[in-house]
Amino acid sequence: MNFETYFAVSTDPYYYAALAVDFILLFAMLVLVRRLFGRTSGGVDTTVELSENDNHAFGISLGGAIAALAVVFAGVASGDIATNLITEGLYVLGYGVLGVIMLMCTRWIFDNIVFPQIDLKQMISQGNIAAGTLDAGNMIATAIIIFGVFAWSTGDWLSSIGVVVGMYLVTQLLLVLISRYRVNLFAKRNEGQFFRDAINEGNAALAIRFAGFQIGTALAISTSGNLVVFGTDLVLSIVAWAVVAFVLLIGVIVLTSLIEKVVLYGISVEQEVDREANYGVAAVEAGAYIGLGLLLVSLLG
Numbered sequence: 001m002n003f004e005t006y007f008a009v010s011t012d013p014y015y016y017a018a019l020a021v022d023f024i025l026l027f028a029m030l031v032l033v034r035r036l037f038g039r040t041s042g043g044v045d046t047t048v049e050l051s052e053n054d055n056h057a058f059g060i061s062l063g064g065a066i067a068a069l070a071v072v073f074a075g076v077a078s079g080d081i082a083t084n085l086i087t088e089g090l091y092v093l094g095y096g097v098l099g100v101i102m103l104m105c106t107r108w109i110f111d112n113i114v115f116p117q118i119d120l121k122q123m124i125s126q127g128n129i130a131a132g133t134l135d136a137g138n139m140i141a142t143a144i145i146i147f148g149v150f151a152w153s154t155g156d157w158l159s160s161i162g163v164v165v166g167m168y169l170v171t172q173l174l175l176v177l178i179s180r181y182r183v184n185l186f187a188k189r190n191e192g193q194f195f196r197d198a199i200n201e202g203n204a205a206l207a208i209r210f211a212g213f214q215i216g217t218a219l220a221i222s223t224s225g226n227l228v229v230f231g232t233d234l235v236l237s238i239v240a241w242a243v244v245a246f247v248l249l250i251g252v253i254v255l256t257s258l259i260e261k262v263v264l265y266g267i268s269v270e271q272e273v274d275r276e277a278n279y280g281v282a283a284v285e286a287g288a289y290i291g292l293g294l295l296l297v298s299l300l301g
Helices: 013-040 046-052 056-077 085-114 120-125 129-152 157-189 195-200 204-226 234-263 269-275 279-300
Strands: none
Touching (some): 013 085, 056 085, 056 120, 085 120, 085 157, 129 195, 157 234, 204 234, 204 269, 204 279, 269 279
8 A cells, every 4th residue: 555645644753754854944933032032132131020920911922023033933834845854954943044034033123213213122112012012023024924925935045045036135125015004004093193102001902903914915925926926037927026015015904994894893993902902803903813814815826
């Protein structure tokens, strides 16, 4: 009996040896993330923050970082297996480290470009759950897009790195645009009030909705590779991907506006979320945004 005829698994021992190498390396990096996260968050002791200070905001932020890195590592492990274990290990380790660096850079961009007027790290250290939720949502959204880029890029490792780095820069621009759109929309809905002030005051409901929008949009953008052929001209491939991603971004903005009116018919989201910090309404909005992203992944996948 041919075992592979009935089960979609390989009987090649090398395949499982390569999987073991991938898992050990990626799991080790995931475990080390807690220590690294503490160092990049002002040199804090994660044990003290979580268990002694009971800093829930820090826990939310760290949880987002772990989930985001797991998504990135899943993208790293999804590629073809190398011809030998040493090459496979170096490939996975190199891309894993690159993924960690990207997420750390993402936090810097989010802090200094999207919200330059507030110090998210300081707010998180002070236990501001809204700031922790924003930070976690941004990292997860970035990771989802990076996963899509890893799955899309093909070819030798050198060209793949060029594509991944180039696409990372594009994705950060898109995430900045997404964030600025939501910030400006808040100001428009609330007579010029500042989004940063609401976060500083601890409006976690607003942060939940913001994070849900980012993640839903990231899911949609991550499907861009399904609509663009990865060609030999790397620059042209990146440009084509960016154009498709921008079109999807505009589509998501239009659809989310429609979702708010349909799913939350008869409810003033401005009043409930922006001014009264209603977690329930914010959770419904965030769930609808993420659900929209998942639908687009399924339809365009």
